[in-house]
Amino acid sequence: MLNLDFHPSGRHFLQIPGPSPVPDRILRAMSLPTIDHRGPEFGALGRELLDKVKQVFKTANPVIIYPASGTGAWEAALSNTLSPGDQVLMFETGHFATLWHKMALRLQLAPEFIGLPGYEGWRHGVQADMIEARLKEDRDHAIKAVCVVHNETSTGVTSDIAAVRRAIDAAGHPALLLVDTISGLASADYRHDEWGVDVTISGSQKGLMLPPGISFNAVSDKAIEASRHNLMPKSFWAWDEILEANQNGYWPYTPSTNLLYGLNEALDMLLEEGLDNVLARHQRWAAGVRTAVEAWGLEIQCQDPAVYSPVLTGVVMPEGIDADAVRKIIYERFDLSLGTGLGKAKGRMFRIGHLGDCNDLTLIATLGGCEAGMKLAGVPLKGSGLAAALDYFAHHPLNSAD
């Protein structure tokens, strides 16, 4: 039987980089009765949230919402814009970029996976100059899309999407730009229209602070045009029927009614606070957590300070220490979940999520659990990261000038 009594008192510390903790306000909104998804109240809700959600993506174009995890929205992006056999250029930044590449193969696309050699790609962001060079070689424009991950959740590295746009333009190349910001949206700066993104893919359970279960495609006019002629079979994911039904606030099939209540509430929370404030709070938390890692004398997975993730921090364990053994001690002793190392990073590092519904003291507790657990696991620490982060938060109030 499922043991739901495992956490005897207090709240579990869910500090993985998604799903992130769901605020009570959102849980309460979701607890309302499920209504008729073809009735007038639902249509009004649909119209309101389809309009509001555009602000978070920073787009004036439609945002499509699927009752699916983020992976479904990846498939939707590929299957609405491309045809079997199409060449696509993908950049290896970590585990999620790798999974998206695997999906492209399964969909019978011809993905080319470029990146920095070996493990280096997993410690840096997308190298826009490599994309530009590859596109310049592609004189007959066989490459139909460039696919990149904005916030690589497996490593804690972001990528400069504006630079990727500039690279495509500098090569004079017509390829579509498809961007996964499943874990970046509403935590890291993101601008669908300004950065000329054709399809932005996102999900509910990270910066949007919702439970898992809905995901998004923000689209450009060019992407919609491609979806009218592309040859990939698509039905559930097809944009045309959804966009048509969305005009009146409905979906062609049953949407996730209660998750949409939650989304409506989450959008209100984010817009009331102001997106700039939300982003500033994430940057500050990330800086505080990095101060702790530095004081411990440990390495951060991301090796380029210009692209440190505001969403999560990858903490590298010294040679000979299994990061998952450390995570297990922390979980069992302190009721604290940290992200595991994925793919090539397995066993080498763990990930601290600092996104969504956190505050200074939840992060201090998290860092306290990490510090105590690492000591129990025999990780040699140079000093107290907990003390360093407490100092950082105390002396860097949000909205201060410094």
Ligand SMILES: *Cc1c(COP(=O)(O)O)cnc(C)c1O
């Ligand atoms: C979480 C995540 C995914 C996968 O989303 P699911 O909801 O698990 O399908 C893909 N890409 C990135 C960057 C993610 O953070």
